[in-house]
Amino acid sequence: MVDNVKLFIYADKEVELKHHLATIVTENELQYSIINLNHNYAHFKTYTLDEPLPERMKVKEIIKFWCKWYSSSLASETIIHKCNLAIFSQKRIKKLSNSELKLLHIAKLVIVPESKFIIKEPLQNVTIETKYTIINLLNELSTSNTIISLTNHTEEALLISEYCYRFNKNSFKPIALSNDNSEKYASSIAENQTHLSRQPIRRLTVKTNEKTMFLDPIDIDYLESQDGKVVIHVGDEQYIHDTTLQNIETLITPYGFYRCHRSYIINLQKITEIISWSKNSYSIRINTSKDTLIPLSRQKAKDIEQFFNIYE
Template identity: 30%
Template sequence: MQTIQLEHLFKQQHHQTILKDLTLTIQAQSKIGIQMSHVEATTLFKLLLQMLPQTSGVITGITPDHIQAILHNDGLYPQLTIMSYLKSFCRLSDFATNLDDLLQFFALKDVARVKIKHLSADQQQRLALLRAFILHPDLLLIESPLTNLTNAGIELYLSALAYTRTHSITVLLTSYSLEELVLTSKTIYRYHSNTGLELTDLATENEADNSDPTPSTPRPIFKVATKVDDKTVFFSPNEIDFIESVNGVSQLNVSGEQFISPQTMNELEQQLTTLGFFRCHRSYLVNLQQIAELISYSRNSYTLILKSHSKIPLSRSKLVNLKALINF
């Protein structure tokens, strides 16, 4: 795939600015995720497919015939069976691989003769992915693929997505959920309507990297300081649900609100470890008392669900330490 470059992309529609100052490089085999709304994602996809002209900015390297998109509300043909539906796309693309073998990799073999209207949401998402696989684009754009899926459905979709990527298909995903992007992408951006794309600290960690020094014995503290305008606001550790590093800035999450701390994640980890906090991911410190569930989507993907219903990633390398701390 040729490298695609978006430079200072700007799109206005119906007197509203949808995208502003969006700059992005999409290289072959990159695993990019972007946190953005449905309207923003749809507009971006249409620009890449050249279904819409940009208001300003430059897009280079685009070959629309080699790009496919799967939107969250994509329609299928409900009266067709999976097999008859897929065969029509095989004819369009001169696809030669045996469909029976392929259905196995997308966990759809047992429902191959079932009408699409009778499929679950989990199965329909995998069917949309398989349809795109058959068309074999250089670049596949997917919006919110894991939204509303069951835990088993997420695990099966992630497996099918990994299989898709092994066949030289570059996948760019968008979602409003950061958790979804952590599970599906390696390089994660947030889109801000005023400033464009912002690279996050949520890239997949190198699990083999043991270079981080062991933190020294933490000293007790009773309050964590944050800055709000010209004020300093203090929180007791038990009030904090979790702490997230956002582009190198520590952000306390307290009852659904975010507060900026002047301290680094390493400093906060040293101070809060003895007060019930755990570094579950390079970018997250979690209050152990707030953990309600642990979900495993695959051998390499773990998510913590908190009492507040927030979802945060757990690194595979941290799982053993967490088990020792909370005895499970």
């Protein structure tokens, strides 16, 4: 078994990962930053899973070539069977679908004599069947290798590994998940909003992929009311919370949030600009990967200016 690994997240900063199959949820730009920082790091091999392959070769031919090139102890037929490539093993690479091509790239990881991998978006744009083939392969590989998967989607991260981290420009920290008992406890808490309103919280519980995620309020950009429920915006992802904006306002206001509109609660730390369209029409720009504008009234704009000691 390989030892715990240290990973560069900045040129002058490392983090230690104690698990042999871990996922990091971060935006595309930071994914490439991690790849570039660690590309030449000792014993790390990085894969974006979109490197060009010889288009005229058949799948069976390139698997056989890789087995020979890397002196694999596994026969090419074994690789084809293990990685579920048989059904398209006679297809030329240029005719492969996105799912087939990504699975072929993953199959290469089974062959190469490396012990530490960083891979980018292994489950993106693949079929459900391919997705679970890849998940099984990564879990099997992690018994003798360290695999760090980079993705922009928390749900995909949770499918790959229970050891997930969220990385942005300000922090690198684990994504808290509950076990079965904790899920029942979280459900019980959700049913007692009155009691909760008197308790300080450090997480918001959100159900996703049959698991309960605990969102740190600091990661939340803003919350929006839609169809009687609350949509929580975290980066490029959205989570549905089965409550009202009024109920959640009581819980989250102590953590630097403000009800700027009847349909919106914003994280004051994420505000980058207040825009004045007219005497009584304003918008807030939020610091996200998208150009997000949130409406607010003149009075709400004055309140926010007071929060930041801005005076006319």
